[in-house]
Amino acid sequence: MMFVKLVVNVRRCSCYPESFRQQRIGTQEDLRVDGRGCEDYRCAEVETDVVSNTSGSARVKLGHTDILVGVKAEMGTPKWERPDEGYLEFFVDCSANATPEFEGRGGDDLGTEIANTLYRIFNNKGSIDLTSLCISPREHCWILYVDVLLLECGGNLFDAISIAVKAALFNTSIPKVRVLEDEEGSKDIELSDDPYDCIRLNVENVPCIITLSKIGYRHVVDATLQEEACSLASLLVSVTSKGVLTCLRKVGKGSLDPESIFEMMETGKRVGKVLHASLQTILQKEENLGPKRQKVGFLG
Amino acid sequence: MAMEIRLPVARQRLPESLDRDTQKHLVVPGDTITTDTGFMRGHGTYMGDEKLIASVAGSVERVNKLICVKALKTRYNGEVGDIVVGRITEVQQKRWKVETNSRLDSVLLLSSMNLPGGELRRRSAEDELAMRDFLREGDLISAEVQAVFSDGAVSLHTRSLKYGKLGQGVLVQVSPSLVKRQKTHFHDLPCGASVILGNNGFIWIYPTPEQREEEAGGFIANLEVPLSDREVISRLRNCIVSLVAQKMMLFDTSLLYCYEASLSHQIKDILKPEIMEEIVMETRQRLLEQEG
Numbered sequence: 241m242m243f244v245k246l247v248v249n250v251r252r253c254s255c256y257p258e259s260f261r262q263q264r265i266g267t268q269e270d271l272r273v274d275g276r277g278c279e280d281y282r283c284a285e286v287e288t289d290v291v292s293n294t295s296g297s298a299r300v301k302l303g304h305t306d307i308l309v310g311v312k313a314e315m316g317t318p319k320w321e322r323p324d325e326g327y328l329e330f331f332v333d334c335s336a337n338a339t340p341e342f343e344g345r346g347g348d349d350l351g352t353e354i355a356n357t358l359y360r361i362f363n364n365k366g367s368i369d370l371t372s373l374c375i376s377p378r379e380h381c382w383i384l385y386v387d388v389l390l391l392e393c394g395g396n397l398f399d400a401i402s403i404a405v406k407a408a409l410f411n412t413s414i415p416k417v418r419v420l421e422d423e424e425g426s427k428d429i430e431l432s433d434d435p436y437d438c439i440r441l442n443v444e445n446v447p448c449i450i451t452l453s454k455i456g457y458r459h460v461v462d463a464t465l466q467e468e469a470c471s472l473a474s475l476l477v478s479v480t481s482k483g484v485l486t487c488l489r490k491v492g493k494g495s496l497d498p499e500s501i502f503e504m505m506e507t508g509k510r511v512g513k514v515l516h517a518s519l520q521t522i523l524q525k526e527e528n529l530g531p532k533r534q535k536v537g538f539l540g
Numbered sequence: 541m542a543m544e545i546r547l548p549v550a551r552q553r554l555p556e557s558l559d560r561d562t563q564k565h566l567v568v569p570g571d572t573i574t575t576d577t578g579f580m581r582g583h584g585t586y587m588g589d590e591k592l593i594a595s596v597a598g599s600v601e602r603v604n605k606l607i608c609v610k611a612l613k614t615r616y617n618g619e620v621g622d623i624v625v626g627r628i629t630e631v632q633q634k635r636w637k638v639e640t641n642s643r644l645d646s647v648l649l650l651s652s653m654n655l656p657g658g659e660l661r662r663r664s665a666e667d668e669l670a671m672r673d674f675l676r677e678g679d680l681i682s683a684e685v686q687a688v689f690s691d692g693a694v695s696l697h698t699r700s701l702k703y704g705k706l707g708q709g710v711l712v713q714v715s716p717s718l719v720k721r722q723k724t725h726f727h728d729l730p731c732g733a734s735v736i737l738g739n740n741g742f743i744w745i746y747p748t749p750e751q752r753e754e755e756a757g758g759f760i761a762n763l764e765v766p767l768s769d770r771e772v773i774s775r776l777r778n779c780i781v782s783l784v785a786q787k788m789m790l791f792d793t794s795l796l797y798c799y800e801a802s803l804s805h806q807i808k809d810i811l812k813p814e815i816m817e818e819i820v821m822e823t824r825q826r827l828l829e830q831e832g
Binding site: 271272273274275276277280281282283284285286287301403511514515518519521522525526534536 | 778
């Protein structure tokens with residue numbers, strides 16, 4: 241068990257010159273300030289299909305962190321090096337609503353960092369089947385524009401964003417198209433008349449990011465803002481539902497021992513499997529409620 | 541290890557029967573308070589179109605002919621005699637700047653601070669150079685408001701043995717309007733922890749010190765806190781957060797009732813929405829019973 245606690249200590253803060261610094265002393269008990277254990281997440285709320293003019297959307301609330309993701313499917317030309325695949329484009333907007341530091345261009349750096357991380361975790365063959373997004377090789381394919389909007393910042397952004405992206409991709413429905421070929425050889429794309437005739441994406445292997453923050457001698461999952469301020473180094477582990485790691489990234493100015501990196505990876509895989517299982521259950525449950533379910537949206 | 545994901549549920553309005561007999565007149569910015577021109581305008585109101593209109597969101601208070609609107613969520617407005625908990629942000633020449641969730645940083649003058657050992661003498665140049673040894677940036681202190689400057693900035697003092705630097709504990713930041721004004725803001729709760737309910741919305745929960753020996757104005761920092769104390773403190777912290785989420789006033793009795801109501805649940809479960817509502821409902825019931 242580990243207790244991470246706020247300590248205002250007489251002599252030990254001398255090495256940190258910043259004003260609002262709090263140092264936590266971790267002992268061997270497993271009790272954080274809000275009573276959670278080191279591997280417990282805060283209570284999360286997920287709702288899909290909240291934005292009507294997107295192909296798929298999701299909103300995730302993890303404690304005080306609020307993320308909205310919208311996916312729009314548009315037709316375009318495939319990339320040169322991958323002619324028979326569609327692709328995903330990520331854009332992260334850190335809104336000034338989240339925290340005053342994001343005013344003006346303050347949130348751009350964080351936005352690019354998150355977007356680059358999302359590109360990296362999806363940058364492998366297994367995560368999402370891009371060949372299903374191809375309409376006709378070298379000519380037409382579906383491009384999924386994934387837009388992430390940070391509504392409120394309450395710690396643990398990467399986790400919440402990856403959960404929201406997975407939920408939004410699950411909710412995405414791409415219209416079915418047929419390519420008709422004329423006698424002259426010119427191709428015409430026909431959209432089906434039925435608006436509910438669409439293909440859904442298989443998000444079984446879409447990874448989720450688990451952030452492990454090192455505080456004292458132990459690491460914690462799902463750090464709040466205060467815990468993040470006390471943690472000098474964190475490890476972002478991107479895990480699929482089967483426990484396969486797709487990406488590993490270290491953030492923070494502190495250093496991490498190779499032993500602790502191994503431990504954190506193991507914790508990340510363990511927690512990741514539980515996270516995927518819970519997410520899948522809730523998405524399935526929401527799907528089963530059907531189109532008549534009560535949508536809470538933003539005014540609930 | 542647990543991960544609970546759920547579908548959102550629309551919040552329900554509280555049943556009217558639970559409100560007190562005197563209904564509060566709640567307004568939002570732009571609401572008309574009254575069209576009667578005989579009243580004097582107080583804070584939070586302005587005159588427009590022959591009507592008195594509210595400029596902040598809160599409850600209307602009327603004292604004889606004066607109408608003002610007391611905002612629900614606001615910065616702390618200092619008043620002489622208030623107890624505050626603040627964080628040192630800067631160490632300046634003869635003063636410390638303290639952050640107390642108000643519009644301007646509060647000021648703690650070197651002459652308003654107790655020297656260790658309780659000596660009374662004029663502060664010298666050596667004291668000025670040694671300021672950082674007493675309090676440095678990032679330290680938390682409890683102090684009392686001595687005076688309010690004309691621009692609204694607050695001047696603090698720690699001229700009593702019960703004020704001074706705070707040791708180990710947990711800080712919870714809430715809106716200042718939720719802290720009830722009482723005779724004393726330092727409470728030793730029977731559950732095993734002590735709490736300082738700062739008027740500025742900063743609430744400090746710490747383990748009850750065992751013996752009250754000769755206190756040097758709060759410069760001792762106890763390092764080891766046993767697990768049982770930590771659990772009590774975590775539980776109290778979660779209770780405060782749930783009371784604040786349901787917009788209940790914070791004072792020692794409400795805190796104690798909430799703590800007792802939460803004992804049947806695990807500490808980390810208190811923050812779940814349905815358990816939070818249940819606990820606060822029980823607290824409300826007990827407070828109503830106690831009043832009437």
